[in-house]
Amino acid sequence: MxxxxxxxxxxxxxxxxxxxxxxxxxxxxxxxxxxxxxxxxxxxxxxxxxxxxxxxxxxxxxxxxxxxxxxxxxxxxxxxxxxxxxxxxxxxxxxxxxxxxxxxxxxxxxxxxxxxxxxxxxxxxxxxxxxxxxYGQNVTPAVVGVVEAKSGAAVAGLQPGDRITAMGGRSVDTFFDVAKYTQLRPGEQVRIEVERNGEQHALTARIGERVETDRFGNSYRTGRLGVGPGAAVLKPVGLLEAPLIGLRQTADIVQMTLDGLGQIITGRRPLSELGGPLKIAQVSGERLAMGPVExxxxxxxxxxxxxxxxxxxxxxxxxxxxxxxxxxxxxxxxxxxxxxxxxxxxxxxxxxxxxxxxxxxxxxxxxxxxxxxxxxx
Known part of the structure; x- marks a missing residue:
């Protein structure tokens, strides 16, 4: 509903x-x-x-x-x-x-x-x-726990136990890095570097596409590689370390903004995805309805x-x-x-x-x- x-x-x-x-x-x-x-x-x-x-x-x-x-x-x-x-x-x-x-x-x-x-x-x-x-920091390692059948990851040859070290030339440390990279690139082909049994391997995968609809009826086109992590790892964060994590996450969001802008300029994403004040009002109302944290x-x-x-x-x-x-x-x-x-x-x-x-x-x-x-x- x-x-x-x-x-x-x-x-x-x-x-x-x-x-x-x-x-x-x-x-x-x-x-x-x-x-x-x-x-x-x-x-x-x-x-x-x-x-x-x-x-x-x-x-x-x-x-x-x-x-x-x-x-x-x-x-x-x-x-x-x-x-x-x-x-x-x-x-x-x-x-x-x-x-x-x-x-x-x-x-x-x-x-x-x-x-x-x-x-x-x-x-x-x-x-x-x-x-x-x-809430702590999610530091789940970028180690493949499960591979979805017939997904881009399965076709490329990714296997459980592989540690993903880089995607598209960018280093990867946590599974969150994998998720945020793939979500912005539905349908794109990407070079994935993995460590398997102590050896380095380079694979090429095509990121799948998935359309998700939230409870407000908004549809989002996102990328999906088809891999899942092992056990999640949440690390407590001290008061002195927190600002550094906030700074790093802010830099990550700026990078994602640049990636999205580059995709629009190069035609990989439609101009229709650009939103203005009315969109901000809509998203703001929806997030307020979801609770103070959101x-x-x-x-x-x-x-x-x-x-x-x-x-x-x-x-x-x-x-x-x-x-x-x-x-x-x-x-x-x-x-x-x-x-x-x-x-x-x-x-x-x-x-x-x-x-x-x-x-x-x-x-x-x-x-x-x-x-x-x-x-x-």
């Missing part, structure tokens, strides 16, 4: 996920700017007309915008979208200009910009570290993706600003304002086009286009 959390739970979960993550992202920018003596004029959660706000004693306006799909910190000196000095900035008194973003050295501006994505990664690391400390883990995943996306070298994103700072460091002079302005416009167009694409995908996933086609037909 298909279960639906309901639209109110979707909206509540969406706000509970995106609101705090956007706040923490912008708080990273704000705190780094404050550390270097930059005045923040506005701190906004959401875009558009102000719904509510308050001005603190430092002159920063903390507010909520009516469109809760992001946020921003506007520092003194950020007088145009491309963060370029302007005549208005040059006209400021020297004492005020010293507190502006553009007056700071290049390395300080780079830290302020990078602080937002870094904060998102730190949030995820802390969450994953907490899970590792609370919901908090989702927060970690979205926080990682928020940090990753913001580091992409696209003008208008944090990564675009960092790219121009890198060019400035090499050239020893800033990029020309006209170039920055046109790059910003191009980046904005690209982001808007992507938002349109993922929104269309979301509507398609919700069956809107099928319903319209049925009405027209």
């Amino acid at each position: 298909i279960q639906s959390p309901g639209i109110l739970l979707y909206l509540l979960a969406f706000v509970l996920v995106l609101g705090p993550l956007v706040f923490l992202h912008e708080l990273g920018h704000y705190l780094a700017g404050r550390w270097f003596g930059v005045k923040a004029e506005e701190f906004s959660i959401g875009f558009g007309r102000e719904v509510a706000g308050i001005t603190d004693r430092r002159g920063t306006r903390w507010k909520f915008g009516w469109l809760p799909l992001g946020g921003y910190v506007r520092f003194a000196g950020d007088m145009n979208p491309a963060s370029q000095p302007s005549a208005e900035w040059l006209a400021l008194p020297a004492q005020e200009r010293a507190k502006t973003f553009q007056a700071k050295p290049l390395w300080q501006r780079a830290i302020i910009v990078a602080a937002g994505p870094i904060t998102n990664f730190m949030v995820a690391i802390l969450i994953l570290a907490g899970f590792a400390f609370a 919901f908090v883990f989702l927060i970690a995943l979205i926080s990682i993706n928020l940090g990753f996306i913001n580091l992409l070298p696209v003008p208008v994103l944090d990564g675009g600003h960092l790219l121009f700072y890198a060019v400035e460091a090499v050239r020893r002079r800033p990029v020309e304002p006209q170039v920055m302005e046109w790059a910003f416009r191009g980046g904005l167009i690209a982001i808007l086009a992507l938002m349109l694409l993922v929104t269309l995908n979301d509507l398609g996933a919700f069956g809107v286009w099928r319903s319209l086609a049925g009405l027209i037909g």
